[in-house]
Amino acid sequence: MTDRQRVAFQGEPGAYSEEASLLSVPGCEPVPLPSLRDVFESVANKHTDLAVVPVENSQAGSIHETYDLLLEYAGKIFIRGEHELRVRHCLLGIQDTELDRINKAYSHPQALAQAANWLRAHNIQPVAYYDTAGAAKLVSELQDPTIAAVASRRAAEVWGLRVLAADIEDNKTNRTRFVIIGRSPVVHTEQPSEEGKTTLVFSTPNKPGALYHALGCFAKNNVNLTKIESRPSRGEGWEYIFYVDCQGWVTDQDLRRALDCLNEQSRWVKVLGSYPKSVDEANMNSGI
Known part of the structure; x- marks a missing residue:
């Protein structure tokens, strides 16, 4: 048995992020915080065990602040799972x-x-x-x-x-995808029933064909990309970094080869998390 976990979310009681927290980490104690940065800080500083943050909506698109914070806290905060919530306004x-x-x-x-x-x-x-x-x-x-x-x-x-x-949302299939974040990565148990997903971010050299060659690393190693998101680099103007979601665990042979190739084609690569596609409470409760 584990102690009741404190799970940070952005907003007030009654927020969709609180609902996602209760559903994805059953039995948790939701902790409301004013901003997404406060949420990341609370986990990094061990004030809370986990956090649940939104990353994208099926209609309105990505939550860019979350992506920026995932990069800023890379190596300190890891994605440990995901949860899709049907949002009814x-x-x-x-x-x-x-x-x-x-x-x-x-x-x-x-x-x-x-x-x-x-x-x-x-x-x-x-x-x-x-x-x-x-x-x-x-x-x-x-x-x-x-x-x-x-x-x-x-x-x-x-x-x-x-x-x-x-039900006033314009899209009646309106869904928001949340990720569960913690201070340590998920350790893949090699259970055949657990389908993995990996999120990473990389930067390419500013030269013709750089992104083409970087993405080719996934194609030639049979790794399926499920999302790619570009964000402006915080360095020089008009340069970009790329967030990628792909199928598989970071320990899978095909994905390891793709990452080796990507490291050769990119300025830098950071893995933000490798986690089960469906929320598994056992994984959420371990290795915090």
Whole structure:
């Protein structure tokens, strides 16, 4: 048996990240923190055991701050797992209001983007806020019948609000992918039933064909890429780094050969985590 784990997330109680924490690390104690940087710091400084952070949404795309922090903390923080959450947005108002009275909706920019068409159709002005559940908290505190929050049904329960409209996301398959991060990498147990996934980041020389040759390392070694994301380098202007998700464990022979090749073609390569595709509580609870 293990002690109850403290799992950091960004936002207020009722946030989608809290929901993802409870689902991906069953029995944990969720710890709300103001910013994603605070979340990474809490794990790095051993104030919490793990953290659950969003990396991408099926409609609004990648959360760039998370990717930047994964690189900044590379070697100190590792991806240990992933969890996909079906995100169902609700419009939340105070108890004594109606939908037709709402003229502004507060929420995180990602959530507002995911419900943009619905808000536009109802003549509701989106207002960016730091967190979905934080927006629900604000509406609860202000008690203004003309404002609402775009947040989860759980946030309505936490902050004593009324659900004025449910499932307002424009894409009814709206999902957010979260990663579970900790201070040590997962040790692959070589269980045949465990399908691996590896996330890494690399930088190429600024010359013609550099990215082509780097990506060719995966193709010629039969490693399937599931995502590639470019971000501006923090060095000279107009240079980029590349984040890659690929199938397999970093210990797999094909992926080892691909990484050897990539090291030859790149300025540098950093593995951010090699982890099971499906969340396994045993893996989450070991090696913290």
